[in-house]
Amino acid sequence: MTSVNSAALRMVFLGALVVLFQVLLGAGGAQAQVTAFKQAVAEAAAQDRDIAAFYRDNNYEPLWTGRSGEDRRRRAALFDAIASADDHGLPAERYDADALMQQLKAADSLRALGLVEVAMSRTFLKFAREMQTGMLVPGRVDNGIKRQVPYRERVSYLSGFQKSNPGGFFRALPPQNNEYTRLMKEKLRLERLLARGGWGARVPAETLKPGQSGAAVVALRNRLIAMGFLRRSATQTYDEQMLQAVQQFQLAHGLTPDGVAGAGTMAEVNTSVQDRLKSVIVAMERERWMNQPRGKRHILVNLTDFSARILDNDHVTFETRAVVGKNQSDRRSPEFSDQMEFMVINPTWHVPRSIAVKEYLPMMKRNRNAAGHLRLYDRRGRQVSRSAINFNAYNASNFPYAIKQPPSQRNALGLVKFMFPNQYNIYLHDTPSKSLFDHEKRDYSHGCIRLQKPFEFAYALLARQESDPEGFFHSVLNTGNETRVPLKQAVPVHIIYRTAFTTAKGPTQYRRDVYGRDARIWTALEKAGVSLRAVQG
Incomplete structure (x- = not known):
């Protein structure tokens, strides 16, 4: 990609297209040459309905290869955007900017330039859509991913780009949310770590406990320092500082924070930078699948984190532990988004x-x-x-x-369920099986999401429409009758699956791939050309 990475050379070459255009117009008559260009555009565009419609509506005028400064800026912006694709976890080679550049160099007639014009639009459409809504089709990777990707009309990319600042258009394509921005930052951090050799040697022990010492403890110490959980230290003993560092590590990886490096903790400690980087790249692709407003207030259920949260203006205002579908073919909880419309107190x-x-x-x-x-x-x-x-x-x-x-304390749904009617018959609900929430890994249900704090969840939802939400809830509950309580304003619900996610403060969070979905997504991304990279710096 040497020819694409040099902005100065690229601008010189792209500017030379203006001269080429002027020379060709002067040879053999301007009208005949313009007709040849337009005919070439029409012929090449005929293979793609959306591209053909755009050029037909614009009288086959050039978007990329014209003589104006705006055309020149569009060309430069496209090549610059492709050159930065790897920053987003998209493979720049997939868009073959070098081949486009060679085709531009070889264009020795306005007919040839017309063919390049359409080739650039074709590459632009592929890049723009994949940058905005992802390379993969979720349901083809795993049938448990029921997400409806917010695809835009393809022709709208061309018409929108034509009216926009070129650089600004490309910058606006990826998700414009804090999560995506923080994931990009984590991706770069891991790529730099990879260039420096990662986190060092694996810890050669199945389990370590406070008070122990020796080579394995030193390896654990060094790895915790490299990961940022422990300040630099020369200790060779599993001391109080190391115990606290292990606890912080456990919290960041969804583990019970007991400060003991047991088998589960050690497996996460010994996970490589490469595997963490894969999780981040997969999370970025997943963010692109959801590239639309999630709602000022929304409910977020992360299956890998076994949690449910209410977010208001991107801030967590309520959270609770959750039990999700068991890791069996007919029980895994699906991923999708919907609108919570009502709750049922004392449900059947x-x-x-x-x-x-x-x-x-x-x-x-x-x-x-x-x-x-x-x-x-x-x-x-x-x-x-x-x-x-x-x-x-x-x-x-x-x-x-x-x-x-019938409704009762023993009812499998507990005393309240939260409904967002959907074809998968999935909802959130209470449960009489309270002990399951004490487990670290909580995949036990038939697919629905059980909440540890269902009453408090109900209070938080009712607070928007009742002056005394707790009192109102219990007045209905005490009747013992099944009662449907509508939410005056529906709340978006997003059931997601993230093995890597961020918080406003603190380290990036990593979770186990409980259903193996992220492993399948990474395999599909690799087949599409994604690879890991190490970045110096």
Whole structure:
């Protein structure tokens, strides 16, 4: 990419196109040459409906290869933007700026220049869309990623660019949020670390505890210093300072902060700079898939962090632990965005068909009175006595009954659920299984998101519409009746999956790839040309 990286040489060459254009216009008659240029543009653009529409609407006038200073600035801005693609985790080679430059150099007629004109628009469209909304199609990488990418009309890129400041247009393409900016900063930090050899030697121990000393403790000390969790020290003992550093490391990696470098902590400590860099690049691609406003107030559920948060103007105003879908093919929680519209206090659990026939029907075949807290209903909605049912006459395909659990303290949904109606039947809810929140890794559900602090979550939502949100909530709860409480203003809900994410203050957070989704995304990015780089500096 030498020819592209030299801005001075590039400007000289691109300026020379003006001279070429003028010379060609003077040879053989201006009108004939202009017609040749336009015909070439029309022919080349015919292969792409959006490009053809743009040039047709603009009378086949040049966007890139004309004589004006504006055309010259557009050309320079495109090559500069491609040269910076790697900063965003996009492979500059994918857009082959060298080939474009060679085609420009070889253009010895206005027909040839017309062909280059369309080639530049084609490259521009590919680059602009991928910079703004990502290279990959999420659902093709993993069917659990149900995200609707906010793709823009392709022709709008060309028409928008034509009216914009060229450099400003390219700068506005990637996500304009603090998370993306901080991820870029972390990417550069890791690339510089990679150039210096990373975090040093791995720690040669499965577990280390306070009070121990020796070579493995020294290796742990050095690695914590390189990672920024421990000030420079010559200690060879797992002392109080090292214990506190391990705790800070554990907090930044979603681990129980007990200060003991057990097997789980040691696995994270020994994770390489390369693997952390992959997580950051994947997170940046994921941010591009969500490149649209998330809402001044929104709910963010991070599956890898087992957490749910409410954010107001980019500040976390409420957070709680969460239990997410178990890492099994039919239980993993999907990723998508929707609008929370209401909550149900004292909910009835309508047992999903899949759970009814896979789990409860076999139990009832063995013992008709199994799971006695559940009730059965026929197709007319009438409750049916179990004594009237021959469970052995049914299988998963012909079982005709609906199973429900009425409101109670034992209800599988707990005492409140939060609804954002969606085709995946996913929602947030309370649970009677409180002990699961004490676990470090919390993937136990059938896909829905269980909250450790559901009442407090409800208070935070109701505070926008009730003068006494806690009192209102409990007045409804105490009735024991199933009650739907609408939210006067719907709240966007984003169920995301980030193994690397940032906070306003403190170190970048890293989490385990609980469903293996980020590993699949990285493999797809590699196939598309993404690679790790080391940056001196």
